[in-house]
Amino acid sequence: MEDLHRLYPIGIQTFSEIREENYLYIDKTEYVYRMTHFSSKYMFLSRPRRFGKSLLTSTLHSYFSGRKELFHGLAIEKLEKEWTEYPVLHFDMSTAKHVDKEQLLQELNLKLANYESFYGKDKEEVNPNQRLMGVIKRAYKQTGKKVVVLIDEYDAPLLDVMHERENLHVLRNIMRNFYSPLKACDPYLRYVFLTGITKFSQLSIFSELNNIKNVSMDESYAAICGITQDEMLTQMKDDIEQLAKKMDVGFEEVVVKLKENYDG
Template sequence: MEKVISIGKQIGKQNFASLRENHYFFVDKSHFIKDWWENGDEITLITRPRRFGKTLNMSMLDCFFSNKYAARGDLFEGLGVWKEEKYRELQGKYPVIFLSFAAVKADQLSEAKIQIKQQIARVYEENRYLLDGDLLSGNEKKAYNEVNLHMGDAEAAAALNNMSMYLARYYGRRVIILLDEYDTPMQEAYVHGYWAEFTTFVRSLFNATFKTNPYLERAMMTGITRVSKESIFSDLNNLRVVTTSDLYADCFGFTEKEVFASLDEFGMGDKKDVVKQWYDGFIFGGHRDIYNPWSITNYLKEKKLRPYWADTSSNGLVGKLIRTASPEIKEYMEDLLNGQAVTVNFDEQMVFEQLDYNENVIWSLLLASGYLKAEEVEYRGITLKPWYQLRITNLETVSMFDDMFSGWFEASEAGYSSFVKALMQGDLEAMNYYMNKVSLATFSHFDVGGETNESLEPERFYHGFVLGLMAERAECYQIRSNRESGFGRYDVMMIPKNREKDPAIIIEFKVCSRVKKETLEDAVQEALKQIVDKKYDAELVALGVPQERIRHYGFAFAGKNVLIGAE
């Protein structure tokens, strides 16, 4: 690892040249240049979670290969790649086209296309010297000047291919194309409902830029998710996709050795254990101790444990998908919050259009986004389908899930925090008042579009309620839930971590039976009876909870109406 040069200056800068010129904090990842070049892949796609050093590495590739930096070998002096004469001679030798789709975020298709065309037009503006002299024909000059944000889709699709031809003709070398955050507009297209039309446009652009481009030397794309080949890469047979494998595993993020050396450099060597708990946990192939660089650099600067990485995104899509997911998905989330691993089967390729009907796609999104880590992958059956053993990545991502689940109930009209306070105080009247407000305000949030079976609503709400409760009271309670599918009964046991201070709470949920014409009052009594029949008290007493500190509550549901009783 390169020596930390400056402690007091800016951290988290993504422009390689500026970072090196100003002696900002930097961990040497220049071996990525050598690794990529020697692998020889024509087109490479690397996916990593957000804020994981992708943009900085792409900027580093630009500074190394681009002939615009031909006289800037000083940017690499002292770095690993500069030790080999072969690479010192390679620096600054290629024409490079460097684009980013990070800012392509639009509510509608037309705006998304304009924003991409704007990025392409910027490349043309940066290279207007090509119009000088007789390098381009009259028709080519005319076409060049017509490249702008209002050009047609066909012109936009061909524009980077044409620019590659112009640059190759001018410099006598084929071009390198770098595309950062390629998938940002894909997620926006899904969220805002123009996915199908948008992928048609992008597929044409990628085909012309990367497949039918004889002027292309190499290309690199980075992003968070691996969008399925069928969606936008169907024409690219020369694409090398790198997700969670060993390839380039230590080129993005910080290794434990790099983190510990940085902590020592900053005089914080005694914080290694707690930093590992908070920010370690990312796994790529056989590399198991990869740290999130955004969180580490901010911790070095602020010297405080905070969810720096988790705070850099709204997590809106992930939150919506979990909130409206089936009870089974929510049960898995309960297990994950309890520190357990879950084993699930899914395809790492992200098929956005399947999110509406194939719930397992959510695991691909959670893994690619860095919220979960794959501790093991087992290939089962004749077809060797991958089964992933997943776990929440680290304490920082636990805090992100906590905020997400408690946020489901934070609407001012819901009164969820008031309900939790009443529950802790044993105030039955207030519990009834606030729980009815909560159910009325939030039942629809857990609804899955297209289903109208009212009997499913309490179950969806129940699982959301348990996740919210786990997020709200995790510091004081171990929360266990038990689901009796098909019987309309679900229970929650809240086991206090401080047996002498806090009460133990048992909650039995019961859905009123329409067949039996059961009333809310009848259902409450049935729920309370279930608590006694299951002998939960004996289990709690065995755990050291005094009998007099065990509370029983029966929750009865009839539609969105709730009645709570106590014994």
């Protein structure tokens, strides 16, 4: 059997890099199509750390950016017929860990300023919620396309202060203020997707946004992150066969050893 030497994307969570550099990608794009066409306009997914949430969010970013070339050979290539390019606002809140009030506001300022450099800013927009609403409306007006908002690890700024009542209250109010336009901007939004570790109802951030569909425990999306045994035996079959050859053991024995190391 020919040596494959396929590269594995250890620590890489950017979909475009994985595809452009020909790393192994476990095809989750059928889920991407389903969740963006047949589910709620507002979706939330909770998974533990290092479970693929950021890669999924990055995949959505590439999809909504209309980058059809990145999806060649994947399931969604046969499903999607239009490949519309939408304006995408992608906020990775993992950069706002271990912060106080001023640091959190500074992080939000940098994230918003990045998009304001593309879509402009009204001088009367001062607070994070006003600026986010302004960016969404201008992106919609300038492109003629509804806006996609992706928020990865929405709860990152709050996890370290969960047991600090005063700090939690202050930071939670800042984040609640920042996310508040998502309901008011509904006419301008094509899709909103949020990921996190904690269920959003636990942090009381989205009390106004009561139409988020939580698919965290939805059986039809159970395999949206991670690698299932079926995916391993199909999409990684050649890799496992090569590993078995190198270890001089049978295919099934390698599968058992992989499950012992990684299952669950």
